[in-house]
Amino acid sequence: MHDPTPTEVLDAVGRLEAEQEMPERMRADVRLLGSLLGQVLRESGSADLYEDVERLRVATIHAYTDPSPEAFDRAARVADSFSVQRADEVARAFTCYFHLVNLAEEHHRVRVLRERDGQPERDPRGTIAGAYAELAAEVGEDAARERLQALRFHPVFTAHPTEARRRAVSTAIRRLSTLVDELGAAPESSAAQQRTTRLMLEEIDTLWRTAPIRAEKPSPTDEVRTVMAVFDDTLFTTVPEIYRRADEAIRGGIDGDQPPLVRPFVRVGTWVGGDRDGNPFVTAKVSRQAAAIASEHVLLGLERAAQRVGRGLTLDASTTPPSDELLALWERLRSADEDAAVEIAKRSPNEPHRRVVLLLSRKIAATRTRDADLAYRDPEHLLADLRIVQASLAQGGAARQAYGQLQQLIWQVETYGFHLAELEVRQHSAVHAKVLAELDAGGARSEQTEEVLEVFRAISFIQERFGPRAAGRYIVSFTQSAEDLANVHRLARYAVGEGGTPPVLDVIPLFETFADLQAAPAILAEIVDHPEFSARLEATGRRLEVMLGYSDSSKDVGPVAANLALYEAQALIAAWAQESGIELTLFHGRGGALGRGGGPANSAILAQPPHSVDGRFKLTEQGEVIFARYGDPDIAMRHVDQVAAAILTASAPSNEERNRTAAEHYADIAEVMETTSRARFFDLVKAPGFAPWFATVTPMEEVGLLALGSRPARRGLSVESLEDLRAIPWVFAWTQARINLAGWFGLGTALESVGDEARLKEAYAQWPLFRTMIDNVAMSLAKADDRIARQYLALGDREDLAQLVMDEMTLTRAWVIRIAGGDGLLANKPVLQRAVKLRSPYVDALSLLQLRALRALRDAPADLPADPEQQRLLLLSVSGVAAGLQNTG
Template identity: 30%
Template sequence: MNPALIEQLKETVKYLGATLGDTILEELGEQWLETIEQIRHDGRHSSTGDALSTEMLASTLANLDNQSLLTIARAFAQFLTLANIAEQEFNIAANQASTLESQLNNLSQHLDLRADKDKVLSAIQNLNIDLVLTAHPTEVNRRTSIYKQSQLADQLHQLHSGNVGDVENRRIKQRIADLISQSWHTDEIRTVRPTPVDEARWGFSVIENSLWEAIPEFLRDLNGYLHTNFDTVLPLDAKPVQFSSWMGGDRDGNPFVTSSLTQEVLLRARRRAAKLFKNDLDQLYSELSMNKCNTTLREQVGDVKEPYRALLKPLIQTLDRTAIGKAPVCTWIQTNEELQNPLVDCYQSLLDCGMQVIAKGSILDILRRSYCFGIHLLKLDIRQDAQRHSDVFSELTRFLGMGDYHQWSEDDKQAFLLRELSSRRPLIPPRWEPSNEVKEVLDTCKVIANNGKDGFGIYIISMASEPSDVLGVQLLLKESGVQWPMPVAPLFETLDDLNNSPSVMQNLLSIDWYKGYINGQQFVMIGYSDSAKDAGSLAAGWAQYSAQEALVDLAKEHNTKLTLFHGRGGTIGRGGLPAKAAIHSQPPGSLDGGFRVTEQGETIRFKFGMPQLAKRSLSLYASAVIEAVLLPPPEPKSQWREIITTMANKGRDNYRHTVNTDPEFVPYFRVATPELELGKLPLGSRPAKRNPHGGIESLRAIPWIFAWAQTRLVLPSWLGVMRAIDEVNQGDNAPIVQDMIDQWPFFASRLSMLDMVFQKADPKVSEAYDKRLVPDELLHFGAALREELVQSMQSLLKMTGHEHMMEDDPNARNSMQIRAGYLQPLHYVQIELLDRIRKAKSSKFEDNDVVVLERAMMVAITGIAVGMRNTG
């Protein structure tokens, strides 16, 4: 860790905070700035445990009116946003030397690159990383705020470049002040929820503003590594990384994602891709003015002076027509080949005519983008709940007089589905008028049929539990006219479904028709969020590992390429881990079929929000996957399996005893966290609950995690885990557990996850929420939870031999410490707001007071999420 860079980070945070202070001073005056400074001072000391500062902080806030609380919430939320921007710029500077080549060169410590040349080349050439952008738990910032933040990051990068004169320095600082003032005077909270189209447009913007530049740069680095070390190059059509999306395709529990909306998102993506490629080709057109070309190109354009421009001009016109979007869709660019073939011909001609330098310039970058993004920009996944597919067949079989599909046995369902899959006659009669819900499922399948296969990724079935869930989707696709074998992936997400997944897949892969359909390629999605919510993080983690291990063995048995799709979130409770740790903690062989993972909400911006960050993240993913393939982790020893199984079972029982069995848990959860208030925050397009009338069991994993993170108890990520580990880590087991820590990345990563969780947890903040919000008869419940939290922290430190949390990751520890002083006032603002809002429900508050309180509450929730670096 570079001390000079850390000092620069602290100075940058201080400078940005002072600039925001100047903005506040200009608008609100000296007295307001002094108040904010006093709150900041008390907050910083309160975060270190100073009881007097904590008392003063709470007292100051209690004496402010509602509008003033809103101002305080806005100020500290923006302080935290500025701290995040400073840290992003710091991360880029701190990792400038950490290139893809330097990361891959670490392999030489374990491999003889010359002797193992074929193995290394195979791992690189077979690299298959699919990053799936998702909109949930969603970005808490408005897009206009994100734009300003991106501009501010650019200015900081220029300021720290080291080549700035006095005049330029003044200009940059003026621009920084301008941007901070713009942000302060902009409403940071959405007044309405984003639509799925808004979310998709945000995803498009990530590609346009960052990944469009990062992908060719990353591929140039990878190509350079191959050329330097193995005297070979990447194939022209290499696609080691690609991007898919759930934005506009994920309809699981989201009534706003309809077939017509999916169609709109597909068309918008094509228009955005056309715009981006047209911009590239306009520039290329201006550069390719040369006359010399090869025979292939000359035969296409005839005797013209500028053959390259002649070949590209019709393509540019088609792209322009597509980007504008007013012409009929049939006149748009239709296939990736239509884009790529002219570019390949130009590229090859340049090589053939001795213009290699030009060929390896911008045209190569455009070609790389064409293979990565294509004319659809992203491959759209479709996700739907298994029950919705069953409802189609239930309604249809009743209409046809065949009984109720829902009541059939699994064997009868499979027999019916396989019979219809092999039949040449249509199953769905033209005179049938299904219910609106069933029609929507069928219309979605028709949208898939009416669009090219290159625009789609895979079809994911939530809550899949039987082979018929998969066969049913394949029959619906067939009946809707889908002419290509769209991959269908069951999503195993509850603990029971994960444990049963090998049996389900064994039954599927034993069906001859099915094996013919998948043609040796099977996708399976592993759910992290719901399994952790169901059984706690330790039991879920072991179930996920065991399921993957069994599925890998099963795929080998059936000579099938298995691609595991990881539904990870940004938080620990949703499977979040640093990329390298997550990849290396998977079972051996689980990466042989590629690596597919969700990138959700705000973590997309933290990893891919700027070109430099995106390139770094892509390099980390690529090097981690290559290393894990070449140097796979060890298979767990039988003793390790016995111990982790016992730990997982105890952890599950501990977790469920509190969450599912104790009658005081739900009442405590409702009053101790802002769970009910979260529903009013216009975050993503999806409702907070799958069933709007359900209780905790129907609450999505995202708001479940989000609510606990707001109070700094972060309970779902640790509850019951260390108790279970401590119960087992005794006597003869102790040296075995130590061996697991030293030799088994899966188990070490569990402890690393807890380390991160405990760094973010703060029992004193949680206690402050309880003192103000929880009735006396429930105070003991929160106290018991915090007692377990403190004991778990102490136990982990003893187990790892560390003095404090995150000892092995000082950057992350330093990051949280920088935020602590700004986070503390927001927590106490939120406590004050929650108390006032809840009292307002039972008293005669003016409507305007309630509006101000709720807006302040949304700002506080957002600010804490920004400071914690995650929503859910």
């Protein structure tokens, strides 16, 4: 075997670039950032580091384009040739490269979005305006407007440990992103361009020198502050701008002088600081702190926004006479805050609207600092004052000011209140049962019991201090009976004692396993007759939330059977809700990775059963997905626009009929797929010795050592059982091994069992659920790699299980390509295909480094502690692969 010649290398690089079909401007960004990283590596002080990185890069590119075993073996030899210290440096270099490639791709997406916005004839598909127009044509203008104004999108940010990047790394990337923007705007060969390039080198050098993995796990309050960064940087200003754009698009132009048609439809929820299922570090005290931190952020944002609006309202009373209500409001504000009123009146001698709003900003500040004399009792009182100002402006002829920036502020208050995000509590049903058994026995109370009861007192405190919307949703994970839900109300009564008033609670069942999903309709039918449930239903206009778990159901019966069971459960629950006169909101516990229900949200929404959306969609957003979807204002705007459009479209009679007809027409296929895929999945996971084998052939054990989040990776198990293994490390470990088994296993057997290729292709064209499943599996398999997967599976000394996995992968890939068409995976998704091909050879390099570390750890004597250098290399490679694949758990 010979090393590739320079000509062979150039040919390999050329083939790779040709396959990527990368837009020229994006290619230029990738090359620039890569060349700057190369300069940083050459200047790093580590002799020959750049040359070693290039050796591995060239070898993996050559192996990627040359399928021969010899090419792969050459790349593996290069990875194995480094010392552990050099392998550490090389892994960090490739991880840096991925961060830069991800940045370039995101920058290109933003550039395309901005250019598209600037086009006079924008394509309305996938926008709220386009969805509204189609809906109006189908159901009439009045009905479409009613549905638009009832629209609700409710993302819930969670603290699941799936964000492999440190916050310091994310911050450095954000700074670098700003510089890439500045470089694009600077004249060529100018001093500004030179200065920006110098600053980019500085940032890349900082990124290279920053440890990519955390030394310690973040605390729950650290996680709260991380999520707050997304709110401060993006959501606070972006969400009202989304409302504005949607309103203008629906009106067909920029008016700005009429009350908006669009009502605020985004509600933000959070489990960060509230989700205590299996996380002993989330206490009642943490929940109080989380609510206080969120309130501090939103009140500061509202205070500053009100100041900006107030300073801009320099309308003279002679041109815009104030209403009587505004003058009365001024008198009330002046008497409560006399010194400030005198000073503001001096600066705004004949500007009544300016005076009032500036005093309102002081009341918001007093609310933040807990000044009881000036503070607002709740956001509704602030909204009432702002609407007095708005009505006065409109009455005085200043409609543009009434419905301009002031309307943005009103939207912000309506969306975020004084709490920012609705804190949701989650706890396991078994914990409730254990605590109630102890309380009913009347003995001494354990520490766990006291903590569970204190949570209800914390909810009461949060509701009283920050408003009823600030907390109150209580999710019961592993709900298996109506009693599991009724237990929450019993515990709340215990918490407040005889004669006390429990907090207002919306108790939400979470159905996770295959059996629980099947039992869901019967459990719901029973619980709605429970006295406290029934009373709460009547108080809310018969509104009910039901949560569905994608992660554990997939780990329970495999991804194919889980998807079909989830669809069936939604259909049955939605039908029951319709018959019972209940306004149902289904809460989708989707992870970022495909094995946890991930994938494009808009296509998943359009594939839901009839009446399961009805203008409302709630889902979990976690880990890297939060920053990918909401970290940049332009991308966040596009994401919310697409999701809201899908929510509107999903409820259109034509879409519901399409899903209903397809589900009935292909019910026989679904039945065969469900049965055969589940049997194939059980062949694997129920095989004797599967659990320890899984822990051997993947870095599952080591994933638990990564300081990704505050929550433990397990619910206290050994590797002899998968029952209590969280779905996150289950998915994460398979992803790291380049197998992605959790996203596809069993589909090949299911399709082979159906066998009718023509009918399956027809189903792909006509059945949205099936199409979404096939497309997601195509993405999952595209990020897998046969050759590397075999290296991981060989670690386990179980050829039977390894062959089972590889056979199913081969079968699934073949069927997916046949059904979706084209000559390879993602042939019909060129942008996604390009993104995968852009990264794959470089991910291969990190996978080879991870494999050498994993082999060293597996080959070490069991009675000796793990080699810390090999362990560090493994964890560095895990972080790098996560950055390259952009899917962790």
